[in-house]
Amino acid sequence: MTSIQVNLPDGSVRELPAGATAYDLAAAIGPGLAKSALASVVNGQTRDLLFPLQDGDTVRLLTKKDKESLDVLRHSSAHILAQAVQNLFPGTKVATGPNIENGFYYDFDIPNHKLSPEDFEKIEAEIKRICAQSQVFERQYIEQLDGVEARLKEFNEKGERYKAEILDKYKNDNPTIYVCKDAKSGETIWYDLCEGPHLPDTSWIKAIKLMSVSGAYWRGDDKNPMLQRVYATSFWDQKDVDAYIRQLEEAERRDHRKIGKEQHLFSIEEEVGSGLILWHPSLACLREELENYWRTEHRKRGYDIVYTPHIAKRDLWDCSGHTNFYMENMYTMEIDEQEYIVKPMNCPFHVLIFKSRIRSYRELPVRLSELGTVYRYEKSGTMHGLSRVRGFTQDDAHLFCRIDQITDEVLGVIKFVDDTLKLFNMEFEVELSTRPEKFIGDKAVWDKAEEALKIALEQYGLAYEVNEGDGAFYGPKIDFKLKDAIGRTWQCSTVQLDFNLPERFELKYTDSDGQAKQPIMIHRAIFGSLERFAGTLIEHYAGAFPTWLAPTQVIILPIADRHIDYCQQLEKQLREQLVRVKVDSSNEGIGKKIRDAQLAKIPYMLVIGDKEMEAGQVAVRSRSRGDLGAESFSAFSEQLLLEIKSHGTQEVTLPPVAVS
């Protein structure tokens, strides 16, 4: 272990132990360090391991292993990307270039050129050229230069309206720019308005990879002009880039749209329309299991199950308020000269069921649930496999309760969600969204309700994030989010309080004092939508579903044609036990049949030849554990049924294979 030699701006040399922390360096250097001299602080030999980070007025020493240092690398990379694009496409105006989860992007306004992946090679070459120049990053305070006003004027004159807008926003925060200087002459080559921090110089940047281009609105507002966004990533080493690309490829292999095609799970046909799903037999099996689970659990947890129509007269949606704020998402039709609307939600129907008779406080909470298929018009560019569609089935429920029952009801839903997601071993994030600026209802009721949600979350012991002001105008909510193969999160379960519909539909119950009171309404879903949940399951299991969900649970493989009859007898016996079973009677060798079954991710294969027929046994192969040896058919089927019934927590086991 060698020590770190630190050359200080005044020419003196300081030695620090190899394990020195960022704070040790800051202490060693002392407070008087000239900011412009930072790049020379650490000598060349240790720069692969460490670099000094100037962050505001503090100096810290980071190693490449520090998580934060990757952020610095990427942000510096973004500056180099911007410089490269401006070099190659003169007249380009730059907007912002923040870091994102696995990299960064930069937004550009490029006149007369539309970026496409064909430009990537050119841009990456320019980036390499810049990095090879070892341009020095230097932080400068605008106030100490020509002042904010002068700089604003300069931005405006150069047409850098985005930078001007940003500077104007931060003009009172002692804004800084980062200058890229020529290492030898000290001449300014390029600069960007930026808070920093940055690397000492561009030679630290070794592996930038441009990923994609897309449009993005300035400030994320679709009324603003659309800029060209370049997504990219940057690592310390090309090896890390390669590993990242491999990781993306793995995610692509798990993509539910790809597996959906391979395993014939579902399709979206042009003749039908985009965002409209055809569930093929295989995925229908999985859905059936989900629905069975759903029904059983709802009965156990005290829900009532209802069925409601797919369309309703416009009046109903006027009353619920949907025609006001949801009209552009709804499909309409005319019947008998009356306007009807295809339901985008199930709530109004459930409300009417609640309202259909006088309710006593004694029968609250009323829990109405339905697998309700709804249709919503989604903009054409937003559809995504099973995750974002135009027709989908919500596992919806509405709880009508007293205000003092909120915590218990929400607690029940949280438990339901947790139990369900645990069953699939799925991880999720929890977000609590509170009162927005525009809201309806009584502030005191909101406070009570938010408190009730918090108490429920804390009582259950779930970690959660609070999104202040992100609730719907009609009530606070808790969202549960699942991750897909590429790390995108999708909302599935949700618990949402509603002070609006009870008001609009004048819901009442008779309280113990004989007074009519308004119930609280809670919307909730466990799966969210069966489509999205099925898509998430496909990616979660990468198509290898646990036996209870697998479309085909057992495939019987005859060695030769003379075994087919016997196989079909076994098939019939299993089918009578409601096992999803098939016989592969194709004219292929056993090797091919096994290969096909493995690729189809079928949990169990039964190989049947002369030996098995004579002994009345089956040779069992598991897709994950390989050859399990021979067993009597009845013993196998008994264990299989046990595994299916236990929802996969108990796998078929057989005595160890005899070594011959």
Place this chain on the structure above:
RNA sequence: GCCCAUGUGGCGCAGGGGUAGCGCAUCCCCUUGGUAAGGGGAAGGUCACGAGUUCGAAUCUCGUCAUGGGCUCCA
């Protein structure tokens, strides 16, 4: 809806101004085999759709639709 890219037999892909190939799958024949691809043959496409340029378009241009990656929006 907006930006970029893509659209070739069921699926995965080549090709590319002179009316199309490969692999897998399908069907037939041979083979009847013991734990991840046995052999041979056949059938299958107006190259997404519409218009334009051209003697001639699957290929070039424009438009439409769909898909993919994003933005906005959302279960």
